[in-house]
């Protein structure tokens with residue numbers, strides 16, 4: 001019975017992955033020294049660019065955010081737990097955005113060895129605003145396998161998860177590709193399930 005359930009579940013996930021996402025997605029990212037920029041290019045390639053609009057957060061406005069129901073946010077963390085500088089400049093505006101009905105996933109770059117007390121804090125800083133402002137965050141990612149002592153990115157109700165994908169190209173660049181691949185499949189699946197659920201509730 002359990003075996004049958006697993007087959008049906010896997011088949012369901014395959015169907016979900018192969019169907020197209022009908023929403024356009026807004027991807028907003030910021031990068032100080034180019035690492036998040038490079039990762040964003042890899043992300044877009046892995047995702048398949050056709051349904052994504054990409055904007056640097058330094059050029060973004062609140063209206064840009066208001067256009068999208070589905071968003072992906074990318075950033076790095078700097079100076080002991082601070083947001084990447086362009087995100088920092090935009091943060092007061094970001095806090096005023098109404099995320100009700102919006103679905104957001106976050107990826108963040110950081111350095112778990114050099115800044116182990118503040119590892120990818122930026123993911124958590126953005127995640128908390130989205131949740132406080134009524135949004136849904138998808139793409140939570142296991143903390144297992146990382147070496148750090150503390151992080152604002154840890155989910156409040158579950159210390160085994162980050163609010164988004166943590167990438168450490170300073171120490172573990174060899175793991176980035178597989179983390180990215182896995183996360184893209186996870187986010188696409190969760191996104192389709194969330195949209196499907198909304199559609200079912202609406203009919």
Ligand SMILES: Cc1cc2nc3c(=O)[nH]c(=O)nc-3n(C[C@H](O)[C@H](O)[C@H](O)COP(=O)(O)O)c2cc1C
Pocket residue numbers: 030031032033034035036037075076077078079080081082084109110111112115118119120121169170
């Ligand atoms: C001065 C300095 C401060 C940093 N502070 C943090 C930090 O608090 N937390 C963290 O996880 N990473 C920290 N990092 C690591 C960066 O986030 C990491 O190198 C990232 O890949 C940079 O991405 P970017 O070039 O897109 O900004 C810091 C790096 C430097 C050089």
